[in-house]
Amino acid sequence: MKVQTHRLTYQTRGFSHVLDITEDVKKILESSPVRSGNLTLFVVGSTAAISTIEYEPGLVEDIQGALEKIAPLKGQYAHHQRWHDDNGSAHIRATLMGPSLTVPFAEGELFLGTWQQIVLLDFDTRPREREVVVQVIGVE
Amino acid sequence: MKVQTHRLTYQTRGFSHVLDITEDVKKILESSPVRSGNLTLFVVGSTAAISTIEYEPGLVEDIQGALEKIAPLKGQYAHHQRWHDDNGSAHIRATLMGPSLTVPFAEGELFLGTWQQIVLLDFDTRPREREVVVQVIGVE
Amino acid sequence: MKVQTHRLTYQTRGFSHVLDITEDVKKILESSPVRSGNLTLFVVGSTAAISTIEYEPGLVEDIQGALEKIAPLKGQYAHHQRWHDDNGSAHIRATLMGPSLTVPFAEGELFLGTWQQIVLLDFDTRPREREVVVQVIGVE
Numbered sequence: 532m533k534v535q536t537h538r539l540t541y542q543t544r545g546f547s548h549v550l551d552i553t554e555d556v557k558k559i560l561e562s563s564p565v566r567s568g569n570l571t572l573f574v575v576g577s578t579a580a581i582s583t584i585e586y587e588p589g590l591v592e593d594i595q596g597a598l599e600k601i602a603p604l605k606g607q608y609a610h611h612q613r614w615h616d617d618n619g620s621a622h623i624r625a626t627l628m629g630p631s632l633t634v635p636f637a638e639g640e641l642f643l644g645t646w647q648q649i650v651l652l653d654f655d656t657r658p659r660e661r662e663v664v665v666q667v668i669g670v671e
Numbered sequence: 672m673k674v675q676t677h678r679l680t681y682q683t684r685g686f687s688h689v690l691d692i693t694e695d696v697k698k699i700l701e702s703s704p705v706r707s708g709n710l711t712l713f714v715v716g717s718t719a720a721i722s723t724i725e726y727e728p729g730l731v732e733d734i735q736g737a738l739e740k741i742a743p744l745k746g747q748y749a750h751h752q753r754w755h756d757d758n759g760s761a762h763i764r765a766t767l768m769g770p771s772l773t774v775p776f777a778e779g780e781l782f783l784g785t786w787q788q789i790v791l792l793d794f795d796t797r798p799r800e801r802e803v804v805v806q807v808i809g810v811e
Numbered sequence: 812m813k814v815q816t817h818r819l820t821y822q823t824r825g826f827s828h829v830l831d832i833t834e835d836v837k838k839i840l841e842s843s844p845v846r847s848g849n850l851t852l853f854v855v856g857s858t859a860a861i862s863t864i865e866y867e868p869g870l871v872e873d874i875q876g877a878l879e880k881i882a883p884l885k886g887q888y889a890h891h892q893r894w895h896d897d898n899g900s901a902h903i904r905a906t907l908m909g910p911s912l913t914v915p916f917a918e919g920e921l922f923l924g925t926w927q928q929i930v931l932l933d934f935d936t937r938p939r940e941r942e943v944v945v946q947v948i949g950v951e
Contacts, residue, residue, distance in 0.1 A: 532672035532812035534847045534950050536917045567674040569711055569806055571849055571913050576924040577865040584766045585717040589749035590759070597742050597763045602877050609869035619870070623877045626864045630927070631913050633711050633771050635806035637676040642804045644716040647770070664922045666849055666915035668808065668948065670674050672812035707814045709851055709946055724906045725857040729889035730899070737882050737903045773851050773911050775946035777816045782944045784856040787910070808948065810814050 533565050537665040543579075543653035546604070547595045547624070551586040552663065553648045559665050560636060568669015570641065571633045575662045578621035578655040580628035586648035598624050598654070621654035628652065636669070673705050677805040683719075683793035686744070687735045687764070691726040692803065693788045699805050700776060707777045708809015713770055715802045718761035718795040720768035726788035738764050738794070761794035768792065776809070813845050817945040823859075823933035826884070827875045827904070831866040832943065833928045839945050840916060847917045848949015853910055855942045858901035858935040860908035866928035878904050878934070901934035908932065916949070 537559045541550055560570060572581045584590055601624070608619025632649065634641050643649070653661055677699045681690055692712075700710060712721045724730055741764065748759025772789065774781050783789070791803055817839045821830055832852075840850060852861045864870055881904065888899025912929065914921050923929070931943055 532950065534917075536847060536915065567676060569709075569808060569849075571915055573913070573915050573922055575922055575927070577863060577927040582766045583717060583770050585762055587750070587753065589751075589753035590762050590766075592749040593759050593763055594766055597767065601741065601881065609872040610867070611869075613867065613869035619873050622865055622870050623873055626862050626870075626874055626930075627877065627908065628767065629769065629909065629912065630863050632769065633713070633773055633913055635676065635711055635713050635804050637674075642713055642715055647715065647717040650766075664915050668849060670672065707816060709849075709948060722906050723857060723910050725902055727890070727893065729891075729893035730902050730906075732889040733899050733903055734906055737907065741881065768907060769909065772909065773853070773913055775816065775851055775853050775944050777814075782853055782855055787855070787857040790906075810812065 532670055535563055535667040539663040539665060541651060541661045543659050543661050545653050545655040545657050545659060547598055548653045549591045550651045551648045552651050556649055556665060563667050564671045565667050565669040566639050566671055567637045569633050569635050571666040573631045573664045574651060578618055578625050579661055580625050580630060580652045581632040582628060582650055583647050584650050585646040586650060618656040621656060624654045672810055675703055675807040679803040679805060681791060681801045683799050683801050685793050685795040685797050685799060687738055688793045689731045690791045691788045692791050696789055696805060703807050704811045705807050705809040706779050706811055709773050709775050711773045711806040713804045714791060718758055718765050719801060720765050720770060720792045721772040722768060722790060723787045724790050725786040726790060758796040761796060764794045812950055815843055815947040819943040819945060821931060821941045823939050823941050825933050825935040825937050825939060827878055828933045829871045830931045831928045832931050836929055836945060843947050844951050845947050845949040846919050846951055849913050849915050851913045851946040853944045854931060858898055858905050859941060860905050860910060860932045861912040862908060862930060863927045864930050865926040866930060898936045901936060904934045
């Protein structure tokens with residue numbers, strides 16, 4: 532059994548910037564001797580999330596619209612009053628979606644659908660450098 | 672340490688069809704020599720999700736109602752305009768809920784509550800054949 | 812490879828009580844010989860969830876407000892009619908957020924951000940004793 536820790540770094544724009552990170556994740560797995568197991572993604576920080584989506588500009592716009600309804604950017608947040616901050620919507624979106632995703636693999640291949648991409652969503656209200664931890668656990 | 676990959680296949684109706692898959696998952700664990708570890712479920716595709724619920728018809732109706740408010744079936748989606756598709760609501764619901772769930776177990780028993788069932792939710796707008804990957808990782 | 816199963820128990824107030832459990836989780840990892848791997852949290856029951864948040868009173872209030880919009884405490888639920896129960900909102904919030912979270916670690920340290928705490932959210936409509944399973948899987 533092996534545990535391999537990798538880190539991916541992204542320059543993000545914030546404001547629900549959605550980045551397709553599937554190819555970077557696949558490259559990590561291709562370079563690994565681990566053939567069967569789980570690949571866990573975890574984004575460090577409390578204003579971003581990881582999920583899967585069919586990555587096309589229409590759906591990126593649609594997920595941004597749905598999150599804007601759930602936690603509007605210009606909404607009223609106690610977080611703003613207490614910390615004179617402006618990213619309450621970012622925190623709420625991140626907590627609802629969650630920072631982590633686990634994708635199983637076998638024979639060196641992730642079990643993703645053809646139109647199912649792994650995405651990093653950055654909800655913060657400014658550009659950020661984001662770190663995604665990719666933990667590979669399994670057997671050769 | 673062992674990694675065991677199983678696949679479950681379901682015929683689904685779509686339109687937020689909620690299927691209780693707990694018994695199938697338990698059977699996999701019962702037939703496995705792995706006694707302690709994690710069981711990860713992952714649904715292949717971008718219009719379905721995995722979660723837990725107290726599986727009774729009332730709550731199935733309630734979760735369908737809550738998701739209809741968040742991403743209405745007949746809402747306006749950029750995905751529809753770009754791809755002449757009609758399942759934008761399905762994609763949004765799936766991305767918000769996530770395709771994956773990890774349930775720990777020990778002494779061959781999943782740590783589920785008595786009224787906590789594992790469910791597959793299919794949001795697509797047509798019947799589908801769905802594949803759920805069940806990855807068992809742990810020790811004998 | 813080692814699998815270690817721990818249990819944390821909390822007295823909760825319900826009504827979207829949000830508890831910061833980060834220190835308890837870190838203590839488990841500090842006392843473990845496992846140095847690299849994944850730590851999976853799973854809350855037993857169908858009316859609670861696990862996620863991360865910047866734990867400060869403003870954001871606790873904000874996440875409670877967002878969930879109240881998504882699944883209002885005093886809303887109409889088929890679950891109430893069928894079971895003469897009053898916690899339909901709790902079930903819906905729990906199913907949407909999910910009962911599980913996986914956090915990778917290396918060299919004995921969780922990959923959490925400085926302002927990213929692990930939280931247990933109890934949505935039920937009465938005080939509860941809650942069990943959170945903490946499964947540590949990895950190598951020494």
